[in-house]
Amino acid sequence: MSVKQVIKRKVAMAWLRSDDAQGNPSVHSVKYRRLDGSIGYKKRVSKSFKNLPGESGFRGNLNTNNEFLFVNHEKANQPFRIKIDLLIEVDGHIIDHTNGEYAAAR
Incomplete structure (x- = not known):
């Protein structure tokens, strides 16, 4: 079994927001925890610009x-x-998701 690499949250967000060479949203697989605690997995997803919340669309931050x-x-x-x-x-x-705030004190 291979060891999975750990990435920082900001790196993951950059990957999810990225576009491919043609300017289309890049396609990714995501694993997530549902609100009921069960695990979900989607094999092929990309960022969406449709059905955005609010009049001005999805907030940039x-x-x-x-x-x-x-x-x-x-x-x-x-x-x-x-x-x-x-x-x-x-x-x-x-x-x-910790961004280093739980790093061991030295």
């Missing part, structure tokens, strides 16, 4: 928005939201 809007390419481009704090993995990489 994802940390204050607290959720990420995706399109599920496996289900006829169905839009869905995931709370950022509930994301577990992106493309098989484990997300570290």
Whole structure:
């Protein structure tokens, strides 16, 4: 079994917001915790610009928005939201949400 790489939250968010060489949103796999505590997995998702909350659309600062809007390419481009704090993995990489605040004192 291979060891999964741990990435920082800001790296995961940069990957999810990125576009491919043609300017289209890049496609990723995501693993997340649902609000009921169960684990969810989506194999092919990308960021979405449709059905955005508010008149001005999705706020640019994802940390204050607290959720990420995706399109599920496996289900006829169905839009869905995931709370950022509930994301577990992106493309098989484990997300570290602590940003170092729990690092051991030296």
